[in-house]
Amino acid sequence: MAMNLTRRHFLKTASIAAASIPLSQVVAKAESGVVKAPLVSPGTFKNTQTAVGGVCEMCFWRCQLVGKIRDGRLIKLEGNPKSIDNGVSICARGNAGVKMLYDPDRLKYPMKNVGKRGAPKWQRITWDEALDTCATKLKAIADRDGAKSLAIFPHGSSATYPMHFFEHTVGTPNVSEASFFQCRGIRDTAYMATIDTPPNEDVDMANTKVIFLLGCHFGENIHVSHVKRYLKGLENGAKLVVVDPRYSASAAKSDIWVQIRPGTDTAFLLAIMNYLIQNKKYNIDFVEEYGEGFEKMAAGIKGWTLEKAAQECDVPAAQIKEVAELLAANMPNVAIHPGRHVSWYGNDFQRQRALACLTGVLGAFGVPGSFVLPKGPKGLTKITWPKKEAHEESLQAMADVHHYSPPGTPTDLIRNTAITGKPYPIKGCVIWGQNPIQTIPNQEKTIKMLEQMEFVMCVDVMPTDITMFADILLPDCSYLERYDMIKTGTQWDFADTQQQYIAPRMPLVAPGFERKESIWITNEIAKRMGYGDKIPVKSQEEGVDKMLAGVNLSIAQIKAEDGIHLQPGKDPYGEMDLTVLFYNEELEDNGYPGIPTYIPVERAPAGYARLLYGRSPVHTFNRTQNNAWLMAEMDTTPVWVNDKLAAKLELKEGDTVSLVNQDGVKSRTTATVKVTPGIREDSVYIYHGFGSMNPDMTVGCNKGIDDTSLITKLAVDPETGAHGMRNNFVKLVKVS
Template identity: 65%
Template sequence: MTINLTRRKFLQSAGCAAAAIPFARMAKAEDVFVRTPYTAPGSFAGTKTVTGGICGMCFWRCQMVGKVRDGKLVKLEGNPKSIDNGKSICARGNAGVKLLYDPDRLKYPLKNIGKRGAPVWKRISWDEALDECASRMNAIIDKYDEKSLAIFPHGSSAKYPMEFFEYVIGTPNNSEASFFQCRGSRDMAYIHTLGTPAGEEVDMPNAKAIFMLGTHLGENVHVSHLKKYLKGLENGAKLVVVDPRFSASAAKADIWVQIKPGTDTAFLVAIMNYLVKEEKYDKEYVDDYGYGFDDFVEGISHASLEWAANICDVPAKQIKQVADLLAANAPHVSIHPGRHTTWNGNDFQRERGLACLTGLLGTIGVKGGFVKPKNPKVGRCGWPRVVNPHEESLHYQGEMHPFSPPGTPTDLIRETAVSGDPYPIKGMIAWGQNPMQTIPDPGLTIKMIEQMDFVMVCDVMPTDITMYADILLPETSYLERYDYVKRGTQWDYSQPHQQYISARVPLVSPTSADHERKDSVWITNELAKRMNCAEHIPVKSAEEMVETILAGAELSLKQLQQEDGIHLQPGEDPYGVSFDVDFYNSNVEEAGFPGAPTYVPVPQPPKGYARLVYGRVPVHSFNRTQNNAWLHNEIPRNPVWVNDEIAVHLGLKDGDEVALVNDVGIVSAGTSILKTTPGIRKDVIYTSHGYGSRNPQLSVGANVGIDDNALISNRTIDPETGTHGMRNSFVRIVKEGKILDIPA
């Protein structure tokens, strides 16, 4: 395997400096994306420490400080004052320096004078770029109406423009990947069970048992979250991991359940039925806070251990073993809600099952359980709600997906744009999101884009979606801008209760002769002026936006600077807060769905195929970091996991170069290396998501590894929420041009 990650390498960091070369107004692609070789900084002596950084390499947003020399950032470290991540940041956090000085970064506004997907870039001024963006979007609105625009945002800097297009312009077509391809089904299920979004607020440090279903902690590295998990294990918590693959978490488990993918709800329902029949649940909590319990009991009464064992392809005695372990350690049990939860299109019911199991064990508001600490209050700064477009949303119009998370289900936008029914969608904005790799079936995404009158993309790096832009706008990185206020509590609730407030501030100046990047507040305000919405602009700058938010907590940027970038204040005891539990939800039933958590079968692999599942590696944030040379050096490709017995049957061995082909004939554009292991089911093939970028302007990450998303062509939509089931596509292995059937 081509994986060189060691503990030493994981903790190492370095710095770099870059200077780009100006070029002519009309330029070839290779000239537009000027690249400069990386230069190591030498020692860190003589650097100045700059506080106030908040990481943006993933959405966990650890608090940082920067080491700066001669105006150049040379090192990043965790902020020692932080009660969240402390001095620790992960490999990705360290590598933020390499993102900042990545020679492939977008530098100037560009106009595509070629074809979408095969662009020919012309450098233009900001005035020309913004004038064209505004005039073309205004023309679309005038010809059709506000519903004819769609925005695909992601990340903290996309919030300000997202609100502008939704609240002021009035487009109801807003699809954020974090909701519709990640956590939307989870949070909506918890809201309709416990009355609150799930988050990841489980008190693992004080748990006696931790239950994870498809949660890959140790591969999905969020520092304070991982600290909670490891602290719980250090304190002796028993660990149960339900996963078809021997993940990093499964390697630490007391019980590893190698479940058949898509059957997790059957597993959960059988556990709950067993706990009820054996009277091993928390009767007092259920009596005090449970609703619809009798209907719930009747609804799951069919789910015997043997029934689930047959469906899940695991022994009935192991399901009983898990149930008994959870009951024996209740209520101090962390039932982890998961994070990336859009799997098989039956995800709302699975997450309802996790929430109901949490209530059944009474593990709410107690040490080791599901707790919701109060975060400090801050102000709000955003666009006014000039219009309310939500009633115009596609799922509301068609009465589809009544438990959809905020925004509009992605497939409804794509299908509407392609068909024109019930209305045309002719303008697209992608801001910090790469829909070519976040949304399954990229072929449908391309069809949507092809019929657009105008496509605007704003990003930090060239990605697959930037190749389809008519106008491409370069954004400042998280290390160069104001844009986010983070608040929360310390992660270990056994410590004195404290809250924190911090703000993202520039660690280095974005002003430079080698680029013309701007932050999202400046860009959006300039668009607003040109789209006749100047009267609604809430702030003049990103700095003012952050100041306004902090003012709600009677803080300022100056005060935060004096407090080393983090304001601490006393917190509140997070324990003792209970939540009502809708074991049987009549609103869900009235909408036409099962009121009790119910197993819904999913499509099975055709003969000769295995199910494709995917996950993460600890040094990458999916596709966002694939061009980062430091991180790429550690895990440059995404190995394809196959069961070792299947490999022997097919004549394959560890390290073989392979491709994948799916059940509709799509062959992966790239190849990767094979990992043969007993640690994966025979009916499953696994790889890591985010590889295989096609943009040739990525000098490190282009055409490296296999793009799993390109193989996800079977679109299964969760009926309650409209989120994507992303693990219902099936593949065979291709070696040296020969397609190999997976034995039954």
């Protein structure tokens, strides 16, 4: 039996703790959120009004904003002083939202591609023509081959409402969210298979004694309130353990940096657990009260001695022991971070299970400084599309694989089905806010999938690499121009009194040109496809008000409260309804290891280095690649090369290189070399998201190297079907 995962269950404690229904309105003359707010602003701006109710979406974290408006134009964004989440702080990307809003390259009108997919020629058309075409084409395909012949690739809050329309009401199971299958899906399902709860990232770092990070690189990965908690913990004297092949911004602050061989993290975690168990240094009381299958796990990992792990992980045995002793000495007040982007090597479900089990071995649940589930506001009304009674089976269910898949369908299964036509054809494609060229490995395969489609529609704010493949391209409102999702959360760790907040997104300015919001676009397509009677909300204001009615609030009231409603919170510590499955019988029944198990991955062949990638502090992957302010900060990605490897290859700092992967794929663009002992000799590292190929991105096109183009080899995680993307190897070729 596979887990019965619903999207809502899966999302219920997601880090953003947001009510995930975007409720945008669509009216060209949307009322702006401008009010005469009595807010104390950190900046002084003459002749401006302060607009409240902004919620950032330059990344998914959703900090609360105010905007400075002069003559109807947004001139500056700041954190909302009333926020108990990010406060007045926002990051570089948050600030640069202004530049995104007025980017001259933004999509402005509905467009039709009269050229080829991949080499488009755009012709401006009316909204009526665009909507008629989308609805007619999608309906014809679904009528002929069934709803399952449509695939949808959504991303971001704007895409949730249309995703529910196509998934629930039209009825296709072929929905693939990059955030699930290329990012955090493995983490959430592995924790659910261990403690029946997906983790959020609100581990109590501010009040902990030890922060344990495996592959997390805070400082380069910036989510404002999260980084504040991390820094508060360090300020309070927490020890920091960082496991990373690279000397990241976090490694630079660490007490212990474990420069591990890529792909061997599970071996490292098993050896720590085994050491603690063998030496009776684990949390015996906790394990007895909350654990199940502990003896089975203890017996199964007995072979993982410090020495064996040291050899596998290429780190000293004494260092593994040092980490284990540090954790034991401070348990249960240790923060084992579950990570965010965890699709690495195709053995990732096991690593995430091991992290959850290590948390259990230490009893680090529900006490200060540990894994906690802070309680946010409850009671917002749910608004969603009605579900079809008889639903199509998913591709993974048909093939009886990936029983622990996140909600939706693994992207590679959709691609394979579309390309082969087996077990059925997929001929219509809706891409909403996602850029599968840059998010999904093996670009050639993605392009092949798109080429065989009868119809491709894209909705986005900016041109991206994927929009080049659209037949119809529609301009979405940005997060600064629309009502939308309601961000909720809680603050528990910076004050003695807990508080909760409710912050619906409100427009700071009216939408420009012919941009429309997703509810309007979806409803218009739905009407034309014959689903007009099923439309759940007519406008964003109606929708947001309906949601807020569940907690006896309204837009008007929250506007009067400066954009954020505060209410008393609840103590996040204390009894948790918890069982830790150290051994999971159901996993074993499905053919997977019942206890966390190390699965080795391929090592770099001679002459090659493993391609590792990560976040840049001033970019959100590819989404900010055309932002002139952010590109002024960083417009390319250096290639981190180990100093010894550089000497062997006769490369020096600043040399220009191309990368060629194991399948002979060469990077379209070049980058410069950064020579450093801060990366292992068997690996190189670049920032993800650079090297866009769309010439309509006049700032970002061809800047830096596109790592996704070099990730041609997929390692599919067996439990989840998610894609491991760090099993590709590259050679560096010096460019004269």
